[in-house]
Amino acid sequence: MHTLQHQPHVQTLISVARRPSSIVSRLKCLLFHPPILYLYFVKFRTELSPSPFSVSIKHDHPILSIGSCFANHILEKLRDYKFPVQVNPFGTTYNPLSIADQLTAIHRxxxxxxxxxxKYRDSWISFDHHGSFASPTSKGAIDLISNRLESAQNKVGKYRWTILSLGTAWAWFKEGxxxxxxxxxxxxxxxFRLLSIDEMHKALSATISNWQESHPNHVFLITVSPVRHLRSGLMENNRSKARLLEVAHLLNDEFEFVHYYPSYELILDDLRDYRFYDHSLTHPSQQAIEYVWEHFQGTFFDSNTTNTLESFDGFRKALYHRPRQTSGPAFDGHLKSLEKKFEAWIQRWPDADWREEKLRWNELIRMS
Incomplete structure (x- = not known):
């Protein structure tokens, strides 16, 4: 049946059957070609449809995110739409024990x-931090660490959401x-060892509980990264992911304010195809990230936020559109209209980072 579906003439008939034409012509196409009738209604994958969450993410809800590089992709989307986001103040983090330590460091x-x-070779490093915090001098390293950490700490009490992306249950230890x-x-x-479900659960549970006692309106989203960690092989990666999934669901069941988000299932069970991984065959492709982002929007954004993002998309498309002519009344009128919209968006989200858009605006001004 898979072969039949991909035959050129069958593809043509399917497209005709699904084309927005008269009902009569569509019925004729389906009824006189029984295989097409079957293919028209059959499902070839298990889709995971978004279910609107009881609380929506809004632009006045600061978000803290800690975890794997997959979380970075989704949080970058939020940042692009000017949500107030703090992403990985310690750098990309994979194991739950380090994630728990970082939450505690921010909270306390x-x-x-x-x-x-x-000191290692020519650099000062922190085993709690990503390599991007390393510096030739101890002062340089402390400055890098402190700037990022203080930025995250200053918003404690303001965060409404924390997103934790668990990457692997394999962890490195030095002197215990x-x-x-x-x-x-x-x-x-x-x-180097595989963390137990119990130690991961205890570490995250204690940290989350302490945080929530001080900030009762906080919501935690926990997800398991679909990025495969193949250092120890496929079987060991699957053992790791199984433990992370169990930890995530234990926390989901333990606390009313902790919720599991199925990014892992969206890639592994819904899309379920190497087409949705990049050349490394371990990281989801851009197309897969876009798919998860659409699902995320359908889950956590209400209609007002969705409409706002669509309007902002329109503004950004106009801003980055390549003009055919850069002189004359039409282009001048376009710039004036764009300037008013730009000022309105900045006024709406004054604390957002507008550096990229301002660079593009300056390019347009130089063209005129």
Whole structure:
């Protein structure tokens, strides 16, 4: 049947049957070609439709996100639409124990000092942080760490949402303490093991509970990253993901304010095809990310927010449109109209980052 579906003449008939034409012609096409009738109604994948959430994400809801690189993709979408987002103040993080430690550091407003750093070769590093925080000097590393951490800490009490993306249950340890990043130090310096469901659940449960006691209106979204970690092989990756899924659902069942979001199932069960992975065959493709983003919107945005984003899309398309002519009354009128819209959006979201749009605006001005 899969072969039949992809025959050129069958594809043509399916397209005709689904074309918005008269009902009579569509019925004739279906009735006189029984295989097409079957293909028209049969499902070839298990779709996971969005169910609107009881609480909507709005532009006045600051969001904190910690976790894997997949979370970065979705949060970048939110950032593009000017939602107030803090993404990975410690850098990309994969294991739940490090995620729990980072939540605690943000909540309790931890301060990092030189004693928290290690000197490796020509760089000062922190095992709690991504390699992007490394610096040739200890002061440089502390400045990088402090700037990002303080920015996240300053919004504690204002965050309405925290999104946690669990990447892997495999973790590195040095002298008994979990390590977020090994900074390319030889593996013999670390221990590498699969975390238990119990230790991951206890760490996240304690941190989430402490946070919620201080901020009762907070909502946690927990998801498992569909990015496959194949360092130890496919079977070990699947063991890891199974444990993460169990931890996520334990937390979902334990707390009313913790909710599971099925990004893992959207890629692995709904799309379920290597076409939706990039060349690495481990990371979802841009098309897959767009699919999850659409599902995310259908789940967490109400109609007002959706309409606002559509209007903003229209503004951005006009801003980045390549004009055929850059002189004359028509282009001048276009710039005046665009300027009014730009000012209105800035006034609407004054705290958003508009640097990219302002660069594009300056390009248009130079064209005129």
């Amino acid at each position: 407003k931890r301060v990092y000092d030189v004693v928290d750093l290690e 303490k979990v390590v977020n990043n090994c900074h390319q130090i030889p593996e013999r310096e670390f221990d």
